[in-house]
Amino acid sequence: MGSIPAQNRPLNVIVIGAGIGGLAAALALRREGHRVSVLEKSRFAAEIGAAVHIAPNCTRLLRRLGLDPQRYRANLLTGVSNQDTLNFLKNRALTRKKMNLFDSSGKAPPTIWDFDEKDWYLIHRAHLHGALKELALSSKGDGTPVKLSVSCNIVDMDPKEATVTLDSGETIKGDIVIGADGVKSWSRSYIAPDVEPYSSGKCCYRWLISFAEIEKNESIKKFSQWHGRMTEWDYNDRRIIMYPCVDNTMYNCGGFIPRAEIPDEIFGWSHIASKEKLIQSYKGMGQEVEQLLALTPEDGLHIWELLDMDFLPTYIKDSLVLIGDAAHPFLPYMGQGAAMAIEDGVTLAALLPQGTSTDDIPSRLQSYQKCRKERVERIQILTRENGKGTNDPNAKRITRDEALAGIKYCQNYDAWESAKQMLVDSHS
Ligand SMILES: Cc1cc2nc3c(=O)[nH]c(=O)nc-3n(C[C@H](O)[C@H](O)[C@H](O)COP(=O)(O)OP(=O)(O)OC[C@H]3O[C@@H](n4cnc5c(N)ncnc54)[C@H](O)[C@@H]3O)c2cc1C
Structure with a gap:
């Protein structure tokens, strides 16, 4: 196995959007020692929404980030x-x-x-969002606290230079830009201008x-x-x-x-x-x-x-990478939308460990795409099928075992370990 090249300075990461995916990515990257700046469009006056699923594939990642769902009033799905x-x-x-x-x-x-599985939680979205924000911004814990700016109006971006420009005229320079701005993503237009939900x-x-x-x-x-x-x-x-x-x-x-x-x-x-x-x-x-x-x-x-949205041809362009609903909006029929956004963010952090050199960013983003795209698209297909009405003539007849196999595919997966394995494989 070859050595993984390292540099001393942390990466400067710009995250567009402080939803579930953006905050999970920010927290995970902070823990790797990087400097993370999150730019959010809304005022965050009162976070809203109802409950979301945290299936086992997501729970194990949240625990890795130091977030125990039960501390935030989540209850088990039994x-x-x-x-x-x-x-x-x-x-x-x-x-x-x-x-x-x-x-x-x-x-x-x-x-x-x-369920035999004892790690599938149901949590109010505001509680999950609040917990991720608290941990990302906290002065305690590993790494430098994430810098969060709200009411941001971003008017331009240069994916090659990893810069974003605000309506005030200020330009912020990073090493990598993460587009985490949800289903109606603005940053997606730099990657796939013709694809709309x-x-x-x-x-x-x-x-x-x-x-x-x-x-x-x-x-x-x-x-x-x-x-x-x-x-x-x-x-x-x-x-x-x-x-x-x-x-x-x-x-x-x-x-x-x-x-x-x-x-x-x-x-x-x-x-x-x-x-x-x-x-x-x-x-x-x-x-x-x-x-x-x-x-x-x-x-x-x-x-x-x-x-819904057609699959994107790619999630990356130069130093811009899309995560969460910006890359792959999820219908709610399998409770995997938030989980996939969190898997995306954690995968990026696993592929960009402390010491990653800026020269390595392009290949690491390619690895991100390899880790994520096929898995996400398979789960999107399962989700669409699961949402079809019982009277829909196009609904596939699937057996109980097939349904359970789909659920297992979602849940028996560790995004962190898979990304780490890909990193090792790419250097061996
Ligand atoms: C207010 C709200 C309530 C929700 N409630 C539920 C729910 O009850 N149940 C459920 O299953 N799912 C809900 N969802 C969706 C679910 O959270 C997401 O599908 C999933 O978590 C994927 O997360 P994401 O981070 O990719 O996107 P989101 O969670 O949608 O986050 C995107 C973030 O980007 C910000 N943003 C958008 N455009 C820009 C821009 N140009 N510049 C900067 N920031 C920008 C948004 O304000 C938002 O904070 C909700 C989403 C939102 C925004």
């Missing part, structure tokens, strides 16, 4: 249930296209599976219901006793998913419906969506659904359009 309120699953058991989850009698089991045809309601509210209603009380359990109602082109977060005190609820059903709705976290329309969308899905939807807080219902 199982998944499919509620057959309409006998829909039973009736469709033999013809159901998407997933053959049934025993030979054609009866759907109430529980799809229970497009509507997936679905949109998603998001809201939270407290366990305490559910407990008061005798007919749905059982849900307040299902700690750690994700529950799903799946009916033709629509679906409701509900899973606990914040130490099993809140249910994070997601309602997926066709985009065409609400053509005039305003999307985004700053707009309150109509509870009446939500209830209308799930009419006829049984009493339990009705009772649960009635608990939706009037002032806490949001809806956003689910965007």
Whole structure:
């Protein structure tokens, strides 16, 4: 094995966007001894969002970064249930296209599976975001604290020179620029100007219901006793998913419906969506659904359009590298969007250890692309398939074993170790 060339000075890293991916990358690179500057467009007045999955492939990376999800009120996911309120699953058991989850009698089991894995967490996005920010900026811990600038309006970038220019006229020079500016990425235009996200045809309601509210209603009380359990109602082109977060005190609820059903709705976290329309969308899905939807807080219902995007030809150009949703927007059907953004950031840090010379950056970014692109695209394909409606004629029929194999592919992976192995292989 040849030696890995080293230099004494730390790398200067510019990160565009302080979302989950940008902060994870910043924290991981800081721990490698680099000087990291994060430029965020928003004011960060109050971080918003609902809950996100931290599957085992993500948990092991967060632990490596010194972040224990349980310290931030995450709770374990222990199982998944499919509620057959309409006998829909039973009736469709033999013809159901998407997933053959049934025993030979054609009866759907109430529980799809229970996990052996004890490291799959559900966490409020604001708690995860806050934890990453706290660790990245802290004066304690390895490396130099990350410098975070908010309300930044970046107007230009030179990927060759690794410079970005703010609207104030200030130009910041780095050795590497990380584009972590989310699904509507500005930095992506320097790599693939013609690639834009497009509507997936679905949109998603998001809201939270407290366990305490559910407990008061005798007919749905059982849900307040299902700690750690994700529950799903799946009916033709629509679906409701509900899973606990914040130490099993809140249910994070997601309602997926066709985009065409609400053509005039305003999307985004700053707009309150109509509870009446939500209830209308799930009419006829049984009493339990009705009772649960009635608990939706009037002032806490949001809806956003689910965007997808074609695969990019590359994630890199000169010293610019894309991570997270900027490189590969994820639909929410496998709970891997945040995990993939964190894997990206940690992979970069593993490939740019302390002592990396600026001359080595181009080859390390090529290694990043090799580590990430194939894996991410495979998981994007699995995610799209998982999002298809039970009545979708194009949905593939997959067996329970195939579904579990997909989940294992996501989760039995250590992005840090894989990147380190690639580094060793490239020098042997
Ligand atoms: C406010 C918000 C709430 C969310 N809530 C949920 C949720 O409840 N559940 C869920 O599963 N997923 C949610 N997501 C999406 C999820 O966090 C991401 O899909 C995933 O974590 C990938 O992270 P990312 O860092 O690539 O992108 P994001 O988390 O989207 O972060 C991108 C960051 O870049 C910033 N940015 C954008 N443009 C620029 C620019 N030109 N210059 C500088 N900064 C820029 C944005 O303000 C943002 O902070 C949310 C995202 C956001 C931004």
